[in-house]
Amino acid sequence: MTTVEEPARPGGRIRDAAxxxxxxxxxxxxxxxxxxxTGARVDEIAARTRTTKRMIYYYxxxxEQLFTAVLERAYSVIRQAEQELEVEHLDPVAAIRRLAELTFDHHEAHPDFIRLVSIENIHEAEHIAASEALGKLSSPAIEVIRRILEAGRASGLFTADxxxxxxxxxxxxxxxxxxxxxxxxxxxFGRDLVAADQREHYRNMLGDMVIAYLTADRSAD
Amino acid sequence: MTTVEEPARPGGRIRDAAxxxxxxxxxxxxxxxxxxxTGARVDEIAARTRTTKRMIYYYxxxxEQLFTAVLERAYSVIRQAEQELEVEHLDPVAAIRRLAELTFDHHEAHPDFIRLVSIENIHEAEHIAASEALGKLSSPAIEVIRRILEAGRASGLFTADxxxxxxxxxxxxxxxxxxxxxxxxxxxFGRDLVAADQREHYRNMLGDMVIAYLTADRSAD
DNA sequence: AACGTAATGTACGAACTGGTTCGTTAGTCA
DNA sequence: TGACTAACGAACCAGTTCGTACATTACGTT
Known part of the structure; x- marks a missing residue:
């Protein structure tokens, strides 16, 4: 992720906490x-590092705390990506579609993050709950969505509340x-949802679905 | 799940393989x-049973095989529920909505099954792949959906292919x-998606979403 | 240059865990 | 009724796993 590749100074240990x-x-x-x-092995993590297990416990x-730190950093990466949303200049329909596509792309690009979230849910989000950094701090994407929805309703494009x-x-x-x-x-089902040649298909499907939902005529219900 | 409660005959062990x-x-x-x-403990499973760990290995x-057997049975429960779909007499819109609601209800009623599927995905479906019973045997629900979609297109209600x-x-x-x-x-986000008082809201949201997608005017794209 | 502290490495241990060995009992069939 | 086998239980074992005690070294400070 944030790997800073430094030329491994040969011989003698280097001191670089960060x-x-x-x-x-x-x-x-x-x-x-x-x-x-549970399946992750502390020894295995240490072995694949230039340092030792001792350092994991030192830092x-x-x-448990290591996993929490991993989650915190993984979520912060997403937050950063969401900050870069520049959709204010688009019309509501295009803005929502753009937002959906960005979410689509981000999920596809970060399968490890998705797995971490699945794992954290198996453990009922106990690490997120224990984290001061992550607790109740909602995504900035929500604010963006709220503004787009408001504009869409104002212009009469979005029917639904x-x-x-x-x-x-x-x-x-x-x-x-x-x-x-x-x-x-x-x-x-014998179908790979993440197959490269299906990517555009599903990306469009998501956009179509969301826009259809927001612009549908709900009066017939 | 399929627990057959039998009056525990006191004293002496009973022999009942099933x-x-x-x-x-x-x-x-x-x-x-x-x-x-990985987190599951064979000893713990045995302890909460009227029999011993020896029997787990015996049967x-x-x-690994126990987990596969658990998955097989969990999936078979779903299959059974899907078999009971009776939507042929409904018009396509109502039929799809009905199907969506049944899926919604089933997921809500079987959180353990959902967790098992999450866990199996962490392990990249290796147990399903190793299972002869589950391999490539797709859900009967797909056939039901196909027939409804066909009827919907034929009657001109569903625009999308x-x-x-x-x-x-x-x-x-x-x-x-x-x-x-x-x-x-x-x-x-501080919102419980499975809160009882939100159940109808999300159930309707799902139905609205699917119907909107199927009946949307896609010509503007 | 001496020194103090942050950073690091080695070796080890106590508890746990999946799996097995060996022996026992209940039911059934000739 | 006696013997044969499926079903069962207790104890145990070998490998693993998280965590730690103790020793050591690099680097900034004075």
Whole structure:
């Protein structure tokens, strides 16, 4: 992730707290994502690092806190990406579609993050709850959605009175499922949801779905 | 799940292979869903059974095969529920909405199954792949969807040329996400997607979304 | 240059965990 | 009724895993 590649000074150990910490986090992210929280091995993480297991306990305290730190950094990467949303200049329909596509792309580009979230849910989000950094700090994307929805309603393009968090859930659900359940879905239905030649198809499907929902005539219900 | 409660004959051990196997599967389902594959403890499963760890190895061979057996039975429960779909007499719009609601209800009613699927995806569906019973045997729900879509297109109600498997993915994504990611979503956005008083809201939202997608005017794109 | 502290490495141990060995009992069939 | 086998239980074992005690070294400061 944030790996700062430094030319490994040969012979003698180097002292670089920041690099050591970052390297541990990088490897830990991979290992936790690969095998789950319980399946991840502290020894394995240490072995794939230029430092030793001792340092994991020195810097993070233990396996549990290490996993929390991994989650915190993984979420901060997403937050950063969401900050860069520049959709104010677009019309509401295009803005929402753009937002959905960015979410789609981000999920596809970060399968490790998706796995970490799945794992954290198995553990009922206890690490997020224990984290001061992550607690109740909602995504800035919600604010963006809220403003787009407001503009869409004002201009009469959006018929429905949709909540921003709900719309975020709808978009995330589609993107998350496609990546997270790729394997069981593929095994059971013989279709790879993340196949490269299907990418545009599903990306359009998501946009169509969201726009259809927001602009649908709900009077017939 | 399929627990057959028998009055525990006091004193002396009883011999009932079927019941012992079923009881092991019941407890194993809970334990695997609770802690994940690696986190689940064979000793713990045995302890919560009226039999011993020896029997787990006697009947299933090992932890891996036990988990596979748990998955097989969990999926068979869903298959059975899907078989009972009676939507042929409904008009296409009502039929799709009905199907979506049944999926919604089933996911909500079986959170353990959702967790097992999440866990199996972390392990890249290797157990499903190793299972002869589950391999490439697609859900009967797909056939139902295909017939409804056909009728919908024929009557001119559905504008889009949507694939049955894709629509199944769309519906599942919403239902799955709501249950599977309940905890992280709740921690991050302060909203419980599975709260009882929000149930109707999300159930309607799913139906509206799917119908909007299927009946939308796609000519403007 | 001496020194103090942050950073690092080695070796080890106690508890746990999946799996097995060996022996026992209940039911059934000739 | 006696013997044969499926079903079962207790104890145990070998490998693993998180975590720590102790020793050591690099680097900034004075």
């Amino acid at each position: 690099r050591t910490k970052a390297e541990i986090l990088d490897v830990a992210t991979q290992e936790f994502a690969r095998a789950g929280y 993070f305290g233990g396996k 949709v909540d921003a968090v709900d719309l975020h859930a709808m978009i995330s659900a589609f993107c998350f499922f496609r990546v997270a359940n790729r394997h069981t879905f593929g095994a059971l | 019941r012992t196997k079923a009881e092991i599967l019941d407890v194993a389902t809970q334990e695997f869903a609770r802690a994940g594959y 299933f061979g090992g932890k 949507v694939d049955a498997v894709d629509l199944h993915a769309m519906i599942s994504a919403f239902c799955f996400f709501r249950v599977a990611n309940r905890h992280t979503f709740g921690a991050l």
